[in-house]
Amino acid sequence: MDDQAKSMMDKLGLDARLLGMIGALVVIWIVFGFFTDWRFLSPRNFFNVSVQTASVAVMATGMVFVIVTRNIDLSVGSMLGFIGMTVAALQVQWLPSVLGLGHPMIWVIAVFAAILMGAVLGAAQGWVIGYLTVPAFIVTLGGFLIYRGAMWWVTKGQTQAPLDPVFRLLGGGAEGTLGETLSWVFGTVAAVVALAIMLMSRRRKATHGFTVKPVWAEGILMAMAAGLIMAFVWIMNSYPIPRGAMRRMTEARGIEYTDGMVWNHGVAIPVVILLAVTIVMTIIATRTRFGRYVYATGGNPEAASLSGIDTRLLTVKVFALMGALTGIASIIASARLNAVDVGLGTLDELRVIAAAVIGGTALSGGAGTIYGAVIGALIMQSLQSGMASVGVDAPLQNIVVGFVLVLAVWIDIVYRRRAGV
Amino acid sequence: MTTPLVEMKDISISFGGIKAVDHVSVDLKPGEVVGLLGHNGAGKSTLIKILSGAYAMDTGEILINGEKATINNPRDARTYNIETIYQTLALADNLDAASNLFLGRELVGPTGFVDDDAMEAETRKIMARLNPNFKKFKDPVSALSGGQRQSVAIARAVYFNARILIMDEPTAALGPHETQMVSELIQQLKAEGIGIFLISHDIHDVMELCDRVSVMKNGKLVGTVDVADVTDDDLLGMIILGKKPGES
Incomplete structure (x- = not known):
């Protein structure tokens, strides 16, 4: 029986690590569901968890590359704060005085500024690490202190609020979603694209004469992919928008509000951003030369440079990418809170590293997946939200998360040893 | 006389004051296997890493097909169709x-x-x-x-499609069957007109596979000899004592 199940798993081509993570996630959800009268499994909670995961998960995808190349980035939390504060000041003080309050370009400029600023700061750190050969731990520890201090100087510690109304949509909330109809369209398109990719890959392998999965296995995988996407959209489309927000939204759109009206949230915009980032980063990791060199350098830096790979420039690129993703995460985090205070992003570097590591990224370098890091972030956020909803107080939450982190890495080490990889 | 595929002339490189390679000249003709012999630390691998672009030489010049070549990194070496099999294999284990x-x-x-x-x-x-x-x-x-x-x-x-192949201890980690396979491969590549530098410290390998042998000791070239003209003992003398056959 065990052998049968194992050979079935082999044919499906799902790796044990992925299944393990999904299993852990399901267990966490069920346990917290049980202790909250199943409130934890409500559409409302799934919506909130998905939005809360987005910022850390976006950064975790970049942290995978950083850790795969045997580096570390301790500065992302502070950098997120510094970028958030700068871009908030840009929207609240500087741009309105030049363009006028509520100018439609404000949010566009803010978004570009955030991403550019992250890329530049990241590239600078990468240059010091790659070309001046100062260890990443030290460079980014310096960045951790520098950015947190710089953040204060931007506004002399003053909290910046409220942010530009369009910019705010990037953080989620009742208005910051695709809405019901668009969510269904989004889900359908995503499912069709996923199925098309699977079919194309299968056909390509067949033309090369490689063995492909049995038709039933491919069928199950395709059904699972489409099913997961549509189930997610369905859950997001089952969370009604509260009345207050409804009144505001109907008024804004010139529709008369009646008591019987029900609008649902749909997929939140930060979640759409996260999905886009995940797909782009996965393509970079698996289908581009840059991605291949990231993994080769992590596996054997000497071999990489003997193969003509410029590992110093690669380090700059990896940290610039990490910075750009921190910029995106900073947009999500500040937009969600609609305010930036000097504490924004505190401890995020550790959440991001933990997410990447729980997701199977090896600190020894060379191994790690983008989807793993995203699921890792989801596990962390589920744990934290779950404990908050059953009334575990904050210090105990940290203790539990700490234990889980160590446990997860230990399980990963045992798994690697068994699998011999 | 054919133009040599590779001529490395008067090559020197130092690391922190130590002359790893000291005014060494070697050459390689098409379809020829030239052995590089010497103790560990004699400078053979360093010399060859200059040709493969891993190190930049301090002085000297490299000619490929009689023309001056600029090799600053492994990518440059590859454009001259120089391929290297490193002793460490230089494989990314995770891929x-x-x-x-x-x-x-x-x-x-x-x-x-x-x-x-x-x-x-x-x-x-x-x-x-x-x-x-x-x-x-x-x-x-x-x-x-x-x-x-x-x-x-x-x-x-x-x-x-290497035209110049560098093999650094290609059989060090192999069993007898696989060593035989490598020997056959070398013969085959040689017949295709590829020039091969074979680094080794196994005299038997070298006597069997090579046409000529350059022996190095302490970063200096002891001498280059035709395999047909020397015995195992002559080579040993060159490696250990650093003297050419016939010298006393």
């Missing part, structure tokens, strides 16, 4: 055979994305020739045996 074979020279599709399927297909073809028993195309090379790893490293050098 599969195809990714290693094409590392730095990935096949890309029309959209510029890496085409893994095409690379695997090419890898299967060349492996069918070099090592027909090789089946682990999906596994990372860390899961392969020493001989299988060696055949990946050799395939990488052979696939890209």
Whole structure:
């Protein structure tokens, strides 16, 4: 029986690590569901968890590359704060005085500024690490202190609020979603694209004469992919928008509000951003030369440079990418809170590293997946939200998360040893 | 007389005051196997890493086909069709055979994305020739045996139509059967007109496979001799005592 199940798993081509993570996630959800009268499994909670995961998960995808190349980035939390504060000041003080309050370009400029600023700061750190050969731990520890201090100087510690109304949509909330109809369209398109990719890959392998999965296995995988996407959209489309927000939204759109009206949230915009980032980063990791060199350098830096790979420039690129993703995460985090205070992003570097590591990224370098890091972030956020909803107080939450982190890495080490990889 | 494929003239390189290679000149003709012999630390690997672009020389010049060549990095070396099989094999253990074979020279599709399927297909073809028993195309090379790893490293050098091949201790980690395979491969490549530098400290290997031998000691060239003109003992004398045959 065990052998049968194992050979079935082999044919499906799902790796044990992925299944393990999904299993852990399901267990966490069920346990917290049980202790909250199943409130934890409500559409409302799934919506909130998905939005809360987005910022850390976006950064975790970049942290995978950083850790795969045997580096570390301790500065992302502070950098997120510094970028958030700068871009908030840009929207609240500087741009309105030049363009006028509520100018439609404000949010566009803010978004570009955030991403550019992250890329530049990241590239600078990468240059010091790659070309001046100062260890990443030290460079980014310096960045951790520098950015947190710089953040204060931007506004002399003053909290910046409220942010530009369009910019705010990037953080989620009742208005910051695709809405019901668009969510269904989004889900359908995503499912069709996923199925098309699977079919194309299968056909390509067949033309090369490689063995492909049995038709039933491919069928199950395709059904699972489409099913997961549509189930997610369905859950997001089952969370009604509260009345207050409804009144505001109907008024804004010139529709008369009646008591019987029900609008649902749909997929939140930060979640759409996260999905886009995940797909782009996965393509970079698996289908581009840059991605291949990231993994080769992590596996054997000497071999990489003997193969003509410029590992110093690669380090700059990896940290610039990490910075750009921190910029995106900073947009999500500040937009969600609609305010930036000097504490924004505190401890995020550790959440991001933990997410990447729980997701199977090896600190020894060379191994790690983008989807793993995203699921890792989801596990962390589920744990934290779950404990908050059953009334575990904050210090105990940290203790539990700490234990889980160590446990997860230990399980990963045992798994690697068994699998011999 | 044919133009030598490679001439390395008066090459020197120092690391922190130590002259690792001290005014050494060697050359290689098409279809010839030149052995580089010497103790550990004699400077053979360092000399050869200058040719493969891993180190930049302090003084000297390299001629390829009689023309001055500029080799500043491994990429430059590859444009001169110089391929190297390193003693350490220089494989990224976490990647599969195809990714290693094409590392730095990935096949890309029309959209510029890496085409893994095409690379695997090419890898299967060349492996069918070099090592027909090789089946682990999906596994990372860390899961392969020493001989299988060696055949990946050799395939990488052979696939890209090397004209100049550098082999650093190619048989050090191999069993007798695989060593035999490497010997046959060297004969075959030689017949195709490829020039081979073979680094070794095994005199028997060198006597069997090489046409000429350059012996190094303490960074200096002791001398270059035709294998046909010397005995094992002559070579030993050159390696250990640093004196040419006939000298007393």
